[in-house]
Amino acid sequence: MTNNEPMVWAEGVMKSFGSLQVLKGIDLVVDRGQVVCLIGPSGSGKSTFLRCINNLETIDGGWLSVDGELVGYNREGDCLIELREKEAAARRAHIGMVFQHFNLFAHKTALKNVMEGPVAVRRMKKDAARDLAMDLLDRVGLKDKADVFPNRLSGGQQQRVAIARALAMEPKLILFDEPTSALDPELVGEVLQVMRDLAKGGMTMVVVTHEMAFAREVADTVVFMDGGVVVEQGSPKEVLSAPKMARTQDFLQSVG
């Protein structure tokens, strides 16, 4: 079933932690096959917004849908009814997520990490899941590390396994939360290369990142956030090379 709605559609999304309002009305549209990079200073709410998209954080106000389905809620008339846990989990399964600190399952080998979603959530047969996982590990260049536990992998390798784990769910959309921030400088390239390939393959991606060169090269849209709002968005050229807003200019100058 294809529909014409954007992959991610956010209008006036709000989120507070206690009395601290982190998101103050985010508007953002991500079209199918697009790569959107979220940039901004720490504390600007970009990671929180990303976590809202797959309902790891529930929103307090506004509208947020992925592929035409509301995130975390069902609409009944004028009300948004919180989803049952089962439905919430089912919707999440179609949205991949890659974390800053990889979060590979520490008690499972690389192969088992990738198999976990297909087996536990998609109810695939073990053999089929193993074949799928091997293919994906091959795709991220780690076929030979299939039986290695995460603590024996480098950061870059761990992150590539994490990407394979997300791909194993055949997601419509992958969210990247600062995927290279925890890596040693010489390992950043291998992860970005995998992400570049994904983008070329037509995957819809929302990437929180500090890698300006990557954003310039791969992103269709760059979104600059600060203080819980979107300050400026547009093509990489517009936002990164010729920012209109003073806050964007300041930030880009400080990042260098």
Place this chain on the structure above:
Amino acid sequence: MTTVNKEAPRHPSPGAGKRSERESLKIVRRTSYGRLAADTALALFVFGLIWMSATNPNFQWDVVFKYLTSAIILKGLWTTIELTVISMVLGTIIGVFLALMMLSEDRWLRSFVAAYKWLFRGTPLLVQLIFWFNISALYPEIDVGLPGGETLFTLSGNAITPFMAALLGLALHESAYMAEIIRGGILAVGQGQSEAATAIGMRRLQVYWRITLPQALRVIVPATGNQVILMLKTTSLVSVIALPELLYSAQTIYARTFEVIPLLIVASIWYLTICSLLSVGQYFLEHKLGRGFRSTN
């Protein structure tokens, strides 16, 4: 480099001689005379102890060996093992529920567990055991049903056998400690693990069962192993309610024969044997659970 040292200096210096000689010099370690003296003293002391116990006829080693595998002792030993296993299993199951309640966002559930722990950790186990044994004085009959509603069925307080009283006491007391151990284990698993599992679409129970719990076990198992060993010895307390476990069985014999020391040794030998077996089992279990967390897998 060798050319530099071709001429030996007049006074021997650390760098004297040819390179090949310098490389093959023998290293001499110093002997620690203090340690040697301490070891000797210790050896003498231990030897003295063994000698004393072996030659003192009051130990009555022949009596020890006579009773070590007697039917009454073995039956007591079996009861001790039963008590240990069942009360640990029950205590752990109740402990899991208590731990999940402690981690709940509902503060009434958390308060209940706080009160539970306060009660069962704050009173001596010995008191609890005697209390359960005498529960019929408090409730001659126990009606099971909703408060104020219809009675579903009735238990007679007298139906509480010493074995049940012992199990109740040991299991409830243990559950308060196990709850704390299990909660600690669950908290030791980083939040990123459950987040990653949630993000691939697992449901909350799946996350617990497939991701959190297996990793929590790595922390829970060693502590639980200690609890099992502790429990094995703690079961000897139930001798006060005349339940013939290992210690009480030994007591019934020496009450008759007055061979107190040999029979206490018999009981001790069995306690030590089971403890040793448990320790070995614990080692292998920990080794298996540690996969993915050691520097060599």
